Amino acid sequence: MNAEIITIGDEILIGQIVDTNSAFIATELNKIGVSVVQISSIQDNKQHIIKAFQEAETRADIIIVTGGLGPTKDDITKHTICEYFNDTLIENTEVLAHITQLFQKIANKPLNNLNKQQALVPSKAVVLPNKNGTAPGMWIEKKTKTFIALPGVPYEMKAIITDEVVPLITRKFTLPYIIHKTIVTQGEPESELAERIAFWEDALPQNISLAYLPNLGMVKLRLTAKGVDKKKIEQQINNQIALILPHLKEIFVGFEEASLETEIIKLLQLRKQTLSVAESCTGGLLASSITKNAGVSSFFKGGVVTYQTETKTQLLGVLPNTIDKYSVVSAAVATEMVVGCQKVFQSDYAISITGNAGPEKGDSDAEVGTVYIAVSSPQKVTVECFHFGTNRYRVQNKAKNKALELLKKVIFASENN
Amino acid sequence: MNAEIITIGDEILIGQIVDTNSAFIATELNKIGVSVVQISSIQDNKQHIIKAFQEAETRADIIIVTGGLGPTKDDITKHTICEYFNDTLIENTEVLAHITQLFQKIANKPLNNLNKQQALVPSKAVVLPNKNGTAPGMWIEKKTKTFIALPGVPYEMKAIITDEVVPLITRKFTLPYIIHKTIVTQGEPESELAERIAFWEDALPQNISLAYLPNLGMVKLRLTAKGVDKKKIEQQINNQIALILPHLKEIFVGFEEASLETEIIKLLQLRKQTLSVAESCTGGLLASSITKNAGVSSFFKGGVVTYQTETKTQLLGVLPNTIDKYSVVSAAVATEMVVGCQKVFQSDYAISITGNAGPEKGDSDAEVGTVYIAVSSPQKVTVECFHFGTNRYRVQNKAKNKALELLKKVIFASENN
Numbered sequence: 001m002n003a004e005i006i007t008i009g010d011e012i013l014i015g016q017i018v019d020t021n022s023a024f025i026a027t028e029l030n031k032i033g034v035s036v037v038q039i040s041s042i043q044d045n046k047q048h049i050i051k052a053f054q055e056a057e058t059r060a061d062i063i064i065v066t067g068g069l070g071p072t073k074d075d076i077t078k079h080t081i082c083e084y085f086n087d088t089l090i091e092n093t094e095v096l097a098h099i100t101q102l103f104q105k106i107a108n109k110p111l112n113n114l115n116k117q118q119a120l121v122p123s124k125a126v127v128l129p130n131k132n133g134t135a136p137g138m139w140i141e142k143k144t145k146t147f148i149a150l151p152g153v154p155y156e157m158k159a160i161i162t163d164e165v166v167p168l169i170t171r172k173f174t175l176p177y178i179i180h181k182t183i184v185t186q187g188e189p190e191s192e193l194a195e196r197i198a199f200w201e202d203a204l205p206q207n208i209s210l211a212y213l214p215n216l217g218m219v220k221l222r223l224t225a226k227g228v229d230k231k232k233i234e235q236q237i238n239n240q241i242a243l244i245l246p247h248l249k250e251i252f253v254g255f256e257e258a259s260l261e262t263e264i265i266k267l268l269q270l271r272k273q274t275l276s277v278a279e280s281c282t283g284g285l286l287a288s289s290i291t292k293n294a295g296v297s298s299f300f301k302g303g304v305v306t307y308q309t310e311t312k313t314q315l316l317g318v319l320p321n322t323i324d325k326y327s328v329v330s331a332a333v334a335t336e337m338v339v340g341c342q343k344v345f346q347s348d349y350a351i352s353i354t355g356n357a358g359p360e361k362g363d364s365d366a367e368v369g370t371v372y373i374a375v376s377s378p379q380k381v382t383v384e385c386f387h388f389g390t391n392r393y394r395v396q397n398k399a400k401n402k403a404l405e406l407l408k409k410v411i412f413a414s415e416n417n
Numbered sequence: 418m419n420a421e422i423i424t425i426g427d428e429i430l431i432g433q434i435v436d437t438n439s440a441f442i443a444t445e446l447n448k449i450g451v452s453v454v455q456i457s458s459i460q461d462n463k464q465h466i467i468k469a470f471q472e473a474e475t476r477a478d479i480i481i482v483t484g485g486l487g488p489t490k491d492d493i494t495k496h497t498i499c500e501y502f503n504d505t506l507i508e509n510t511e512v513l514a515h516i517t518q519l520f521q522k523i524a525n526k527p528l529n530n531l532n533k534q535q536a537l538v539p540s541k542a543v544v545l546p547n548k549n550g551t552a553p554g555m556w557i558e559k560k561t562k563t564f565i566a567l568p569g570v571p572y573e574m575k576a577i578i579t580d581e582v583v584p585l586i587t588r589k590f591t592l593p594y595i596i597h598k599t600i601v602t603q604g605e606p607e608s609e610l611a612e613r614i615a616f617w618e619d620a621l622p623q624n625i626s627l628a629y630l631p632n633l634g635m636v637k638l639r640l641t642a643k644g645v646d647k648k649k650i651e652q653q654i655n656n657q658i659a660l661i662l663p664h665l666k667e668i669f670v671g672f673e674e675a676s677l678e679t680e681i682i683k684l685l686q687l688r689k690q691t692l693s694v695a696e697s698c699t700g701g702l703l704a705s706s707i708t709k710n711a712g713v714s715s716f717f718k719g720g721v722v723t724y725q726t727e728t729k730t731q732l733l734g735v736l737p738n739t740i741d742k743y744s745v746v747s748a749a750v751a752t753e754m755v756v757g758c759q760k761v762f763q764s765d766y767a768i769s770i771t772g773n774a775g776p777e778k779g780d781s782d783a784e785v786g787t788v789y790i791a792v793s794s795p796q797k798v799t800v801e802c803f804h805f806g807t808n809r810y811r812v813q814n815k816a817k818n819k820a821l822e823l824l825k826k827v828i829f830a831s832e833n834n
Contacts (some may be wrong), residue, residue, distance in 0.1 A: 012440070012443075013443055013454070013455075014443055014447050014453070015439075015440040015441065015442070015443030015444030015445075015447060015453075016444075016628055017440070018435060018437050019436065019439075019456075020437070020546045021431075021436070022429075022436075023431065023432040023436075026429075026430055026431055026488035027431070028432075030431045030432060034429070035430075036428070036430040036432075037459070037460060037465065038430070038457060038458065038460075038465075038469075039429065040458075041439070041455065041456040041457075042454075042455050043454060048454070054659075057473060104606075115478065161504040169727075180431060180433075190487065190488070191488050191489070191529060191531045192529070194489045194490075194531060195529060195531065201490065209491075210488065210491065211427055211428060211461075211491050212489050212491065213428055214487075216568070222428070222431075222433065224427075224431070233421070266604040277722075281708075282705075282708075283705055283707065283708020283709070283713075283717075284696075284701035284702065284704030284705035284707075285701070285705045285709075286701070287700055287705075287722040287724075288699075288704075290700070290701075291698075291699075291700020291701060291722070291813075292702075292809075292810070293492075293778075294775065294776050294809055295777075296700075296724075297779055300700075300724050301725050301728055302721065302723050302728040302732070303724075304710075304720070305694075305701070305704045305708070305719045305721070305722070306719045307704075307713070307717050308454075308717070308718045311719040311762060314762075315719070315732075315761065323669075344731070345728060345731075347755060356714070359711050360711075360712075362714055363714075387523065388523075389523050391549065391572070392709075392711055393572070396708075396709070399507060405778060
């Protein structure tokens, strides 16, 4: 069973808004075993809408259209549907009653003529009630094809998908079973990861496909399995994951929406141990990536952003001598920063980052992109040097991710001691 | 001149990622007078890609394809292009040299075979260099139609669009003249701003349109003027801006990509004055939003993230008595934090933020969303209380934006003293 999503409205085509509706609909359809073959964003234009309907019919069994159902002149979806299905608009009494009530309750005023037209629906359509707004959803069948028209306002559309569309589709159609499972990895580029797991990828069963989703040092591996026997394909996916996990070892982060932050948060909360951070070139990004998450106050003591060189001495006790001798971007300074940080915050673990994010060389001769990261545990300090390229945004974000990766390793190692 | 954007990749169709690339491309094309007639997201499937190319050719002069250019097995765009244009892949020596250098510099290792394949391009294609990655962009002409294939990684794609695609399109085609001018405002909600400027908006000439782009306390006003006479429409836009600016006064931030950060950076660099920050509930977000920008080490001394209550005493000298008496989310604590911060960093200006970003109440009885922000200048300390709702992401970001807004006001006021 295939679906196509068509979003109607110029605001997407001029780049003014990002289409987030389609991702929501696609996620919900995938969950029930309906594959989305195409998502199209098109103009508020009758000929263009009709052409899109025709093209979609050749690819998909279910066509979901959002947008263009408002009461103003530029909203032409309903009239275009009538033309496409050779139908006429009739007033729907339930919708009219709902809209009238909505206006009294929310706006405390009677319906105007413009909004009364929201109760007009094509005669062949089954109405899908819109509890959050005035424009109803519509379900129209044409031989083997099903057209579903929904309002474009995200929270109205979402409620109709969840409450009406998904239950109706699961009732009407016999659907295959689809499972997605995502493995999150950190610390190995896509191409090397691909080589590492090639033996496994090449031997995947035909009904399981693999996708690589790389982003700033992380690569997500998404497995998709399709079948009719739910139990069997769940078993298949689990078998494949059991096969590959031992080969991912040190780069494995977690499943699905897992990130280094969420894994570290879990670990530290579990162990009731604390963390503090001292940042130079990442300038607060590391602290911010941790405090973005709720519930971190139990283990995150705080951080310092020692951006100017002398603040490393004032706040963290880095010796001026060390800076003179080794420069501010050095293993020695990273080490003194992390020790100072651990002491100031009295935390079990500490991270320090000192480097040059560019675009120009600063108080050090280090090349742009050179970053030293130190991690301190209750047992010891480890420090490493990295080169993250010349793009400031990427240097800062890769340094942040790498610091979390090193911290995770150190926490695991300190468990084994 | 019409364009169509085709994004290739299953991750969009299963709803795993939202397609933000298309909005970027659409915005950039609109700026140079190219209208986008359709955006399609399709599967990594050869037959489907070819069908999408055929359909796009019937609608658009320029077809921009993103995604599927990576080195792994699921990336099939390049082979499909060869089939569509009846072409073969040849090794491009410039691309090979670039990739080899990239691997040596960044990864400090030789090319593997998988990445070497990134240097293969269709023989009919003009290469669009990808300075940020291994997969080059490609420009292929077919009679009157132009196909452009780009990598899907956003920052690689964006650089190629800006540096290569836009200049090439403007050189090759005769386009109408379009000017966009964006006014950045901060501190007034969209609906109130709309009322404030209604008199002006209603009187705009027909060839000038206005769009509101709201985002976390900021509203951008984008004016778009279209015409054939460049001089005339530039004059028109300038006249309209001269008319409205006096009515924006205290909420005006700047033009185009201006942000509070960039304006504050300019001001402090000009005056050779320094800044430091002390954050609690924003957890490093404020420091990070400043240090994201290059060249801030001249005035940004640094910051502290005093996330746990006791660290406010240890690092900033906030009196335990003050915390006991007024609670940690209070004007008194914000004031002692900002004074302590200014002293520790010996900076001219300092900002402090203490509040509750939620989702639960912390070490204070303050409602979720309550935030105190203090700003200290060489002359005085000002402190204000705000309520930013209950969504953690929005509380943190609104607090950060409001803190910068207050700092800007204080810097301006201190100039007048």
